[in-house]
Amino acid sequence: MSETPFHPLFQTLEKLSHCIQNHLSNFIGGTPSHSSPTNERPHFSITSSSKANSSNKDFTLRQQKGLVDEGISANPVTKVELGRATWTFLHTLAAQFPDNPTRQQKKDVKELMAILSRMYPCKECADHFKEVLRANPVQAGSQAEFSQWLCHVHNVVNRSLNKPIFPCKRVDARWGKLDCELRACDLQGTPDFGERSH
Numbered sequence: 001m002s003e004t005p006f007h008p009l010f011q012t013l014e015k016l017s018h019c020i021q022n023h024l025s026n027f028i029g030g031t032p033s034h035s036s037p038t039n040e041r042p043h044f045s046i047t048s049s050s051k052a053n054s055s056n057k058d059f060t061l062r063q064q065k066g067l068v069d070e071g072i073s074a075n076p077v078t079k080v081e082l083g084r085a086t087w088t089f090l091h092t093l094a095a096q097f098p099d100n101p102t103r104q105q106k107k108d109v110k111e112l113m114a115i116l117s118r119m120y121p122c123k124e125c126a127d128h129f130k131e132v133l134r135a136n137p138v139q140a141g142s143q144a145e146f147s148q149w150l151c152h153v154h155n156v157v158n159r160s161l162n163k164p165i166f167p168c169k170r171v172d173a174r175w176g177k178l179d180c181e182l183r184a185c186d187l188q189g190t191p192d193f194g195e196r197s198h
């Protein structure tokens, strides 16, 4: 039977239909294979813009799910990790505390400890630390005094957790100032501090 004059047109439409189906299945169900999400889009769209938007949302959700599957999502921080990070912060602060702190600096550090004992995000630790502070009021007359005091209260916490006692004469060897170019991180390097509160 002879071909109708429309045969080439039908063939073209059929190819076009296959092409559209391939693009759609890649876009909706396929796994992204390129780094840029924009590469996942079809070169042309036969969907309404709201459908396209929901497909983009689907893609974002799939991406997020992928991150979760790969274990990249934010895991809850443990009490141990939080403790280590907080002690690191506190001992570094103590190492950088000025030799001759201003009244404001002494007040700030006392307030910081008091706030920690109220707001530390582990209730039992905060409550325990409140008792530790009551029995060991903050001593921050100098850098040496504050870092020795902190070492002592850390040891009080260590003892209550059956952890080894740290020799406080070695505290300067264990904790140093933050490694910062031109000592830009030193509290003493901030002129504002000294001027206001003497």
Ligand SMILES: Cc1cc2nc3c(=O)[nH]c(=O)nc-3n(C[C@H](O)[C@H](O)[C@H](O)COP(=O)(O)OP(=O)(O)OC[C@H]3O[C@@H](n4cnc5c(N)ncnc54)[C@H](O)[C@@H]3O)c2cc1C
Binding pocket: 079, 080, 081, 082, 083, 084, 085, 086, 087, 088, 091, 116, 120, 124, 125, 126, 128, 129, 150, 151, 152, 153, 154, 155, 157, 158, 161, 163, 165, 166, 171, 174
């Ligand atoms: C204010 C506060 C209260 C806490 N209260 C509790 C609690 O009630 N219950 C609880 O389960 N956990 C509590 N924690 C957490 C706990 O103290 C530990 O941080 C956690 O158990 C992890 O212990 P770690 O063995 O890794 O060493 P950490 O005690 O976190 O110490 C970190 C590092 O500091 C050094 N170090 C140890 N002792 C001293 C010291 N005395 N002076 C200087 N450096 C030292 C060591 O190199 C050690 O590896 C508290 C933490 C903080 C900051």
